[in-house]
Amino acid sequence: MPSNKSVSDAPIVQFTNCRILRDHQLQREDLWVREGKILNPEKLFFDEKGSADVQLDCKDSIIAPGFIDVQINGGFGVDFSLATDDFKSGIELVSQKILSHGVTSFCPTLVTSPPSVYHQVLPQISVRNGGAHGAGILGAHLEGPFISKEKKGAHPEHCLRTFEAGAFQDLLATYGSLDCVQIVTLAPEMRRSNEVIQELTKRGICVSLGHSVANLSQAEEAVQHGATFITHLFNAMLPFHHRDPGIVGLLTSDKIPAGRRVFYGMISDGIHTNPAALRIAHRAHPKGLVLVTDAIAGMGLAPGRHTLGQQVVEIDGLNTYIAGTKTLSGSVATMDTCVRHFQEATGCSVETALEAASLHPAQLLGIEHKKGTLNYDSDADFLMLNDSLYVQATYIAGEEVWRQDALGM
Amino acid sequence: MKLIILENYSQASEWAAKYIRNRIVQFEPGPGRFFTLGLPTGLPRDHPESYHSFMWNNFFKHIDISPENVHILDGNAPDLQAECDAFEEKIKAAGGIELFVGGIGPDGHIAFNEPGSSLVSRTRVKTLAMDTILANARFFDGDLSKVPTMALTVGVGTVMDAREVMILITGAHKAFALYKAIEDGVNHMWTVSAFQQHPNTVFVCDEDATLELKVKTVKYFKGLMLVHNKLVEPLYSMKEMGAERSQSKKPYSD
Numbered sequence: 001m002p003s004n005k006s007v008s009d010a011p012i013v014q015f016t017n018c019r020i021l022r023d024h025q026l027q028r029e030d031l032w033v034r035e036g037k038i039l040n041p042e043k044l045f046f047d048e049k050g051s052a053d054v055q056l057d058c059k060d061s062i063i064a065p066g067f068i069d070v071q072i073n074g075g076f077g078v079d080f081s082l083a084t085d086d087f088k089s090g091i092e093l094v095s096q097k098i099l100s101h102g103v104t105s106f107c108p109t110l111v112t113s114p115p116s117v118y119h120q121v122l123p124q125i126s127v128r129n130g131g132a133h134g135a136g137i138l139g140a141h142l143e144g145p146f147i148s149k150e151k152k153g154a155h156p157e158h159c160l161r162t163f164e165a166g167a168f169q170d171l172l173a174t175y176g177s178l179d180c181v182q183i184v185t186l187a188p189e190m191r192r193s194n195e196v197i198q199e200l201t202k203r204g205i206c207v208s209l210g211h212s213v214a215n216l217s218q219a220e221e222a223v224q225h226g227a228t229f230i231t232h233l234f235n236a237m238l239p240f241h242h243r244d245p246g247i248v249g250l251l252t253s254d255k256i257p258a259g260r261r262v263f264y265g266m267i268s269d270g271i272h273t274n275p276a277a278l279r280i281a282h283r284a285h286p287k288g289l290v291l292v293t294d295a296i297a298g299m300g301l302a303p304g305r306h307t308l309g310q311q312v313v314e315i316d317g318l319n320t321y322i323a324g325t326k327t328l329s330g331s332v333a334t335m336d337t338c339v340r341h342f343q344e345a346t347g348c349s350v351e352t353a354l355e356a357a358s359l360h361p362a363q364l365l366g367i368e369h370k371k372g373t374l375n376y377d378s379d380a381d382f383l384m385l386n387d388s389l390y391v392q393a394t395y396i397a398g399e400e401v402w403r404q405d406a407l408g409m
Numbered sequence: 410m411k412l413i414i415l416e417n418y419s420q421a422s423e424w425a426a427k428y429i430r431n432r433i434v435q436f437e438p439g440p441g442r443f444f445t446l447g448l449p450t451g452l453p454r455d456h457p458e459s460y461h462s463f464m465w466n467n468f469f470k471h472i473d474i475s476p477e478n479v480h481i482l483d484g485n486a487p488d489l490q491a492e493c494d495a496f497e498e499k500i501k502a503a504g505g506i507e508l509f510v511g512g513i514g515p516d517g518h519i520a521f522n523e524p525g526s527s528l529v530s531r532t533r534v535k536t537l538a539m540d541t542i543l544a545n546a547r548f549f550d551g552d553l554s555k556v557p558t559m560a561l562t563v564g565v566g567t568v569m570d571a572r573e574v575m576i577l578i579t580g581a582h583k584a585f586a587l588y589k590a591i592e593d594g595v596n597h598m599w600t601v602s603a604f605q606q607h608p609n610t611v612f613v614c615d616e617d618a619t620l621e622l623k624v625k626t627v628k629y630f631k632g633l634m635l636v637h638n639k640l641v642e643p644l645y646s647m648k649e650m651g652a653e654r655s656q657s658k659k660p661y662s663d
Contacts, residue, residue, distance in 0.1 A: 030470070042462065045470075045476045050476065
């Protein structure tokens, strides 16, 4: 059918025979894409009198927005906290490989490292759109070094720092530059943290609370000063106590400023959190749950020894520990595995599971007008999944960038 | 007229849909040979409940119609009367309406031809009756001040020019209007009664809509259902049309 489009001549693709996640529901609707964005077919029909150039039969797949991973330390042998000569090609490799896990945008995460590492690595990370070359980079997530000694987890003690002396200036000196930084995790009980949180928030950087022994009031104060995220809830923080819920209490705190929501990361690999704890968190505050992988270099590789910044970790099945200890250190789970496990453990709907990995991280970073949904005019980053939530194909800006082939590789 | 009485809303809708389908297929539309389907128009554009959204979500997005072949009266046109006149011209240019499908209001109006509309009226701007405004308030969050008071509508005369008219009437609240439409005389206070003078009308309704009719009327037409059902069974498809061409005669005429 000849197309007669007044707005643009770019080809219009209509994805049919599918169920799309829109308005928090799976709806039997077609997905229309033009120039890398989701198109409104009604406007096309009436205003432009246009029609589709290409129609693709999706064979009854589920179409969901692409997953967004805001905490991933590396994978496939690449460690984002190691300043190697081929760092850039390392990040490219990971961004390309995670397409098969359904991740279309991510925040490469650096664990606590000496300032020299930040100074060498951060300039090599640039915010960029995804495509056939790999998932889009939204900016770096700096997890540490301004964290608590008692809750350092897998982070190296000798690199921990405070910003008592010069507050924000100390932080800036440590990192070198904040140009491509999207998220900073810090411990709010540290002196002068509120100043730092305010400065970071002013620069549009999302502040996350983690690796901390803060009590609930310290955490609430941090939120009032601008913090909006909790790094891997339950892990590396004080356990919930009924008289001082600690950071976990933020999920149901009544001191959150109006109109704001506290989000919390969960590593739902079945190991970092007992499914019962996952369910408690989900039921307490379902709209704040953000699935993250916290994946390390060993993800995607055979079990054995790998690095995590300055540390050596040992992988055995899905468990990853600091070599010779029982301290958990990141995971080797993939994002799609986390989504499936989350859905099974909580018994939640498919829509909820998918939104925890797409809509919620987009809301956290304030980019839901273009990512994390299939709303009209959003970026056309989406996935085709089967009913068991296995990714069949990944699309970025409307182009297919990965497809499950017949051999299941 | 043919009065088709089905048990409930879904059955009535399905019968009507099958009938329209068979009519389209038997017409053998093709390039340059358009089956012109007429439908009444309604609310202004750019409203989530607008007629455009309604038609898109319930009809156009499910079929492969070309957007150039869709003509909807534009309530935002600079010269409304010119828009109406142009609409009448477009109907002529398409070869006239083959089948007009519509419903009726509780006051017996067809399209927006409210009580008192001329039975020979053409497409024009019409002020809406209070009843209609109240009925439409639900689309505007119950705020009466937001409901449009005027609408562009095809006229009774325009619909009478169609080669066939199908009216869908369901629900007890339409029962009195149906009675006035078919058992009483032709009257401009119940504009749908004009179709008593049309050679080819089909009224499709459910049991509830017949509540004000004489038992005699209902029994008579229910008795004809065996014959009437031949209009929807067999269900034709475009692919089979070549073989069926010889069998496309109607079982009987009015």
